Amino acid sequence: MSRRVTLVSRPQGMPQESDFTLEDAEVPEPGSGEVLVRSLYVSVDPYQRSRMSQARSYARGLELGDVITSQTVGEVVKSRDPRFEPGDIAVGQLGWQEHAVVRAGVLRKVDPQLAPITTALHVLGGTGMTAWFGLFDVGRPRPGDTVVVSAAAGAVGQIVGQLARIAGCRTVGIAGGSEKCADLRELYGYDAAIDYKNDDVRAALKEACPAGVDVYFDNVGGAISGAVHSRLNIGARIPICGQVSQYNADRPEPTVHPGLLIVFRATMQGFLVTDYVSRFPEAYPRLVRWVADGTLRYREDVTDGIENAPRAFIGMLNGENRGKALVKVADPS
Numbered sequence: 001m002s003r004r005v006t007l008v009s010r011p012q013g014m015p016q017e018s019d020f021t022l023e024d025a026e027v028p029e030p031g032s033g034e035v036l037v038r039s040l041y042v043s044v045d046p047y048q049r050s051r052m053s054q055a056r057s058y059a060r061g062l063e064l065g066d067v068i069t070s071q072t073v074g075e076v077v078k079s080r081d082p083r084f085e086p087g088d089i090a091v092g093q094l095g096w097q098e099h100a101v102v103r104a105g106v107l108r109k110v111d112p113q114l115a116p117i118t119t120a121l122h123v124l125g126g127t128g129m130t131a132w133f134g135l136f137d138v139g140r141p142r143p144g145d146t147v148v149v150s151a152a153a154g155a156v157g158q159i160v161g162q163l164a165r166i167a168g169c170r171t172v173g174i175a176g177g178s179e180k181c182a183d184l185r186e187l188y189g190y191d192a193a194i195d196y197k198n199d200d201v202r203a204a205l206k207e208a209c210p211a212g213v214d215v216y217f218d219n220v221g222g223a224i225s226g227a228v229h230s231r232l233n234i235g236a237r238i239p240i241c242g243q244v245s246q247y248n249a250d251r252p253e254p255t256v257h258p259g260l261l262i263v264f265r266a267t268m269q270g271f272l273v274t275d276y277v278s279r280f281p282e283a284y285p286r287l288v289r290w291v292a293d294g295t296l297r298y299r300e301d302v303t304d305g306i307e308n309a310p311r312a313f314i315g316m317l318n319g320e321n322r323g324k325a326l327v328k329v330a331d332p333s
């Protein structure tokens, strides 16, 4: 048998564990061109919250009874495609379940010699690519710029700050709590850290950004973003990566007055990492090298057991994850 987590009710506001259920299912058999994968780690991400609602979005929402969508890294058990064989490690959109059958073409092989396999779910996967293209393509940082990042200690934010520092920028991270702020300074090399739960964010930004803000990598929206907008420099770029402070709200609040963009001749641009898939090879080899030589550092926050994935998800939305939120499902054989 194989266990899986499905959606039983659409969350109203913050999700509850009762919105999910753990089910038993038969282990499926792969057909021609398909692969059976046993999950080792599943990812826990803010976008999953939007998939649980019926609001219009860039991807189809979940129906009640569907397995929660997620990136998963796992081990191939059976393959009916020449590209994979049992024992291979692969990553794909397999969901919160212990086993999944997928078409081989949507799986990517992971080389366990390059880096720990979990990195395929963050720095060497979606969130690393989000950081790279959001910062370099949309934020267009120049050496000497001040780059401010919100949710800076999270999966995307921890990489954005380090890439901006490599690009010669002053980096200022905003995160919740003193432990995360210590990580910002000591682990990810941010020049300054602002604890939005305990500091006066406006005053702290004034001190941390004496030359104003050239790039604001926005992961959160809401009041934090409002405070950063008031310190923009002329020509500032604002990649809108996420708005996690609004994901549980029935009616998300607008966080910027368009007039502000005129005052600062600033550019605000939403982006989606999936639009950059064909360009991942530009970033991947450098990310691999920087992870291998220790230039890029990361922290993972691993919860044990597929049955605890809903708890990990709710915890992540509450800011309890210190690093990339993952759930360990099984050990490799």
Ligand code: NAP
Residues within 6 Å of the ligand: 045, 046, 047, 126, 127, 130, 151, 152, 153, 154, 155, 156, 157, 174, 175, 176, 177, 180, 219, 220, 222, 224, 240, 241, 242, 243, 244, 245, 246, 271, 272, 273, 274, 316, 317, 318, 319, 320, 321, 323, 324, 325
């Ligand atoms: P993450 O930062 O590892 O985890 C989410 C974090 O959001 C929490 O740890 C919490 O950190 C913060 N948060 C939650 N509620 C908040 C609030 N009300 N105000 C301020 N911060 C709050 O998650 P991630 O995967 O790296 O994602 C970060 C953002 O990037 C999300 O908005 C996500 O949707 C977005 N994203 C976008 C793309 C894209 O293609 N555009 C791709 C991946 C991710 P604190 O403890 O610091 O509050």
